[in-house]
Amino acid sequence: MDSIVVTGMGWATALGSNMDRVWSRLLEGRSGIEELPSDLKLKNQKAAYIADPTPLSYKQKLLSLTDTALLNTLNDSNFQDGKFQRKYLVIGTSLGYRLDSIDHFDESLDQWLADVAIPPGFTPILLSTACSSGSDAILVGQELIRSGMADYCLCGGSDILGPSKRLAHTALGTMSATNLKAFDQGHDGTILGEGAGLVALEVEGRAGVTPLARLRGCGSANDAAGLTAPDENGEGIRLAIERSLSDAGMRVPDIDLISAHGSGTFTNDRVESEALTNVFAQTHPIVCATKGAFGHTLGATGALEAIALINSLHKGMVPPIANMTRPMDLPRLRLSLGDPINNTISVGLSLTIGFGGFNTSLIFSRF
Amino acid sequence: MAHSQLCIDEKYLVVRSDSFVSKYADLDPEFCIGLKSADPYVFPVFDSVTKIIKGYRHLFEDQTNRVGFIMVGESYPKKTTEKILETLNSSRRVSPIQFINANAGAAISYCCTKFLFRGPTLNISSSTESALAIADLVAGSWLDKKHAYGVFCINTAMDENGSCGAYSRFICENVSTEGL
Numbered sequence A: 001m002d003s004i005v006v007t008g009m010g011w012a013t014a015l016g017s018n019m020d021r022v023w024s025r026l027l028e029g030r031s032g033i034e035e036l037p038s039d040l041k042l043k044n045q046k047a048a049y050i051a052d053p054t055p056l057s058y059k060q061k062l063l064s065l066t067d068t069a070l071l072n073t074l075n076d077s078n079f080q081d082g083k084f085q086r087k088y089l090v091i092g093t094s095l096g097y098r099l100d101s102i103d104h105f106d107e108s109l110d111q112w113l114a115d116v117a118i119p120p121g122f123t124p125i126l127l128s129t130a131c132s133s134g135s136d137a138i139l140v141g142q143e144l145i146r147s148g149m150a151d152y153c154l155c156g157g158s159d160i161l162g163p164s165k166r167l168a169h170t171a172l173g174t175m176s177a178t179n180l181k182a183f184d185q186g187h188d189g190t191i192l193g194e195g196a197g198l199v200a201l202e203v204e205g206r207a208g209v210t211p212l213a214r215l216r217g218c219g220s221a222n223d224a225a226g227l228t229a230p231d232e233n234g235e236g237i238r239l240a241i242e243r244s245l246s247d248a249g250m251r252v253p254d255i256d257l258i259s260a261h262g263s264g265t266f267t268n269d270r271v272e273s274e275a276l277t278n279v280f281a282q283t284h285p286i287v288c289a290t291k292g293a294f295g296h297t298l299g300a301t302g303a304l305e306a307i308a309l310i311n312s313l314h315k316g317m318v319p320p321i322a323n324m325t326r327p328m329d330l331p332r333l334r335l336s337l338g339d340p341i342n343n344t345i346s347v348g349l350s351l352t353i354g355f356g357g358f359n360t361s362l363i364f365s366r367f
Numbered sequence B: 001m002a003h004s005q006l007c008i009d010e011k012y013l014v015v016r017s018d019s020f021v022s023k024y025a026d027l028d029p030e031f032c033i034g035l036k037s038a039d040p041y042v043f044p045v046f047d048s049v050t051k052i053i054k055g056y057r058h059l060f061e062d063q064t065n066r067v068g069f070i071m072v073g074e075s076y077p078k079k080t081t082e083k084i085l086e087t088l089n090s091s092r093r094v095s096p097i098q099f100i101n102a103n104a105g106a107a108i109s110y111c112c113t114k115f116l117f118r119g120p121t122l123n124i125s126s127s128t129e130s131a132l133a134i135a136d137l138v139a140g141s142w143l144d145k146k147h148a149y150g151v152f153c154i155n156t157a158m159d160e161n162g163s164c165g166a167y168s169r170f171i172c173e174n175v176s177t178e179g180l
Helices: A018-025 A058-076 A111-117 A131-147 A162-173 A235-248 A266-280 A300-317 B042-055 B077-089 B096-101 B106-113 B129-144
Strands: A004-012 A087-092 A123-127 A152-159 A195-204 A213-222 A257-259 A284-288 A347-354 A357-366 B004-007 B013-020 B069-073 B123-126 B151-157 B164-173
Touching: A004 A018, A004 A058, A004 A131, A004 A284, A004 A300, A004 B123, A018 A300, A058 A111, A058 A152, A058 A195, A058 A266, A087 A111, A087 A131, A087 A300, A087 B077, A087 B164, A111 A123, A123 A131, A123 B123, A123 B129, A131 A152, A131 A213, A131 A347, A131 A357, A131 B123, A131 B129, A152 A300, A162 B077, A195 A300, A213 A300, A213 B069, A213 B106, A213 B123, A235 A266, A235 A347, A235 A357, A257 A300, A266 A347, A300 A347, A300 B069, B013 B042, B042 B106, B042 B151, B042 B164, B069 B106, B069 B129, B077 B096, B096 B106, B106 B123, B106 B151, B129 B151, B129 B164
Parallel strands: A087 A123, A087 A152, A257 A284, A257 A347, B069 B123, B069 B151
Antiparallel strands: A004 A195, A004 A213, A152 A195, A213 A357, A347 A357, B004 B013, B013 B164, B151 B164
16 A cells, blocks of 8 residues: 655644744744733633734635645645645534524535635645534545545645633633643643644655655544543544554554644543553553644644644654643653653654544654 | 335445424434433434434444534534524523533534534535535545544524434444344
8 A cells, every 4th residue: 555644734822833944943842822901701811812904804814724724735845736636625624603693604604614725735634523523524535535536636624712711711611711731730721713623645666756744544433422421431542543553553652742732621631641541551652732832723733733743753842741840640651841852752642532433643754 | 204224235234213203292202311401403313313213222332532522514403592592682691501501512512412422523504506515525524533433424404493303324334234
């Protein structure tokens, strides 16, 4: 089977959109979470937002973030239009701008994506599996390339912050009263963010292109536990990881690094860390998480986590978990604390856990 | 309702069902508990899945961890979205129940939760030919890779008034039904 490689990446985050500069900030443990004053009755005014140079509607902002990630990814992958016949743009978003403006609520869900994809000649595919949307876009990209249905795929996620999401997470009790501190003893909830991230997938071998990583395997599983609650036994997480390992032809000891979901809520951190401990008890992988830096970007988070993981594989550095100062007692996992870890990482796994029970696991290896 | 069990080749068996149920009261009372707060777009999806499960229970025995779902089409929780926007504009609040039911993949979550299906799941919010082809591609791959023993492929449609329909196929490994 041909090897599927990542030949480019791009993101738009609360820490910026330049790949190297944002990566440096992640290694420094910096966070894009700041006060975003609002007259809404929120549990916390903080958010990882991306300031607009000019006022944009929610729809315009989603288009703008996606466009930024798309152009950066095309440049990074040395995209040559004439080389590819079947090009897809596969994007996941949780709710996009749909809950924030009466002007657009009855538009077809994929209309905005067609506006981004069709001008540069890509076939648009929109996914929505809550916080696993961005990861599932990469899973679909893998299937498209592997089958030969596509020869070049831009895959990832994009989502924006609006009043509905901030109010809803306040009402759901999932928003932190302090800050997002994934896997910290003082964790008390999540902080929302916005952003976009894309990876370029193609079959290995294009002349003049040095891939960043190989996409080895993908796996998905549902928790079957409800619309918000995860499976308390972490069964869905375990099944997603096992399916991705099987797809990659790998075993548990092959995984050196995990880019965790790490949303900072009591429930997520407990269930996720127990599930990871159960699967990786004998192998002690390094665990990192990006939400303390980028906020919880919902439909985009899977893509941002995957990009951070690929950077770790490519550059041999693992960023610390931002805002984590007193790690939870997890002796079987090596939480990335303090200075960045400088180490050769061969294989990494990126995990997302979404509302509605959508779990997705992606495995990448160093090129 | 017409449903049929078809053997498409020696490897896979397909069962089909469709539904245009638009009200909670029209759902099968044996299964509908827990769906009262669901958006109406969930009902035809749930109903078409329920008909297949009820008609072919033997196909699902001991397989719940390996039953997957792919939903593809233009349906989404339009009525719930409208309610959220009304409340947001009138009282600057959002109901958490409405918010979680506004998730475009909620219909899959209801089905998986009700029947304890833990197979792979995917929701494609598009009804283009490409989207339909990708749904079949991914379903076939999950079956070939043994990530799933069976996959519900559900095509949804919604008219301009928000009325929804669902056409479901359950594609699974071809098991012998002799003697059942």
